Amino acid sequence: SQATQKARATRRNQLDVPYGDGEGEKLDIYFPDEDSKAFPLFLFLHGGYWQSGSKDDSAFMVNPLTAQGIVVVIVAYDIAPKGTLDQMVDQVTRSVVFLQRRYPSNEGIYLCGHSAGAHLAAMVLLARWTKHGVTPNLQGFLLVSGIYDLEPLIATSQNDPLRMTLEDAQRNSPQRHLDVVPAQPVAPACPVLVLVGQHDSPEFHRQSKEFYETLLRVGWKASFQQLRGVDHFDIIENLTREDDVLTQIILKTVFQK
Numbered sequence: 001s002q003a004t005q006k007a008r009a010t011r012r013n014q015l016d017v018p019y020g021d022g023e024g025e026k027l028d029i030y031f032p033d034e035d036s037k038a039f040p041l042f043l044f045l046h047g048g049y050w051q052s053g054s055k056d057d058s059a060f061m062v063n064p065l066t067a068q069g070i071v072v073v074i075v076a077y078d079i080a081p082k083g084t085l086d087q088m089v090d091q092v093t094r095s096v097v098f099l100q101r102r103y104p105s106n107e108g109i110y111l112c113g114h115s116a117g118a119h120l121a122a123m124v125l126l127a128r129w130t131k132h133g134v135t136p137n138l139q140g141f142l143l144v145s146g147i148y149d150l151e152p153l154i155a156t157s158q159n160d161p162l163r164m165t166l167e168d169a170q171r172n173s174p175q176r177h178l179d180v181v182p183a184q185p186v187a188p189a190c191p192v193l194v195l196v197g198q199h200d201s202p203e204f205h206r207q208s209k210e211f212y213e214t215l216l217r218v219g220w221k222a223s224f225q226q227l228r229g230v231d232h233f234d235i236i237e238n239l240t241r242e243d244d245v246l247t248q249i250i251l252k253t254v255f256q257k
Helices: 002-010 062-066 085-102 116-124 166-171 202-217 234-240 245-255
Strands: 013-018 026-030 041-045 071-075 109-114 138-144 191-197 221-227
Touching: 002 013, 002 062, 026 085, 041 085, 041 116, 062 071, 062 234, 062 245, 071 085, 085 109, 085 116, 085 166, 109 116, 109 245, 116 138, 138 245, 191 202, 191 234, 191 245, 202 221, 221 245, 234 245
Parallel strands: 041 071, 041 109, 109 138, 138 191, 191 221
Antiparallel strands: 013 026, 026 071
């Protein structure tokens, strides 16, 4: 929250920009100091098991990234119980469409999500852009400590606000759909980085490794990395620092140094 308040106070921004008609369909855009129409766009999707978290305390990476000339966009979506998983996936997809239309000369859209946000970012890999009438310039995915198979959650208390059925879980599990997705909707050269913290729970490690292996098998340019010395939370909270390992991975991905 402090980092978000600092970003709002110190960076040029546009807050609560509507990307759709729904009350929760808003995003915050943070700009670098220099004006440009051609810049990389970094979209961040917060975690919180699809039932907590907000864009209003998720802008912790803004200062290190905007300092390097990247536009940072924090996307809100309707968390449960108001939103269903299907709605959240649709909202995130439409936020990408909105940004491509708003900034058609962008130098690449890089989608990053943490935990439940990594699940929503992974679902964008399966999006059918023809129905939206625009193909976004997706150039990279950074999936941090994500959940890619939702079925194990059905019997847990995390499912109480989601009210997810077996069919809901299967329909919204990217792990189960990569094999059958038609043509790749983004360029095969688009890197997909699957990241997990050393001290993440065994289930996050298992799902991340399996998802990475599936990506490779079906032809994505995927890589897997375990970040040492971090758990499920500080892996993403450390993005306030420019010298953080994940911050450097993001900069390397965007600028392909």
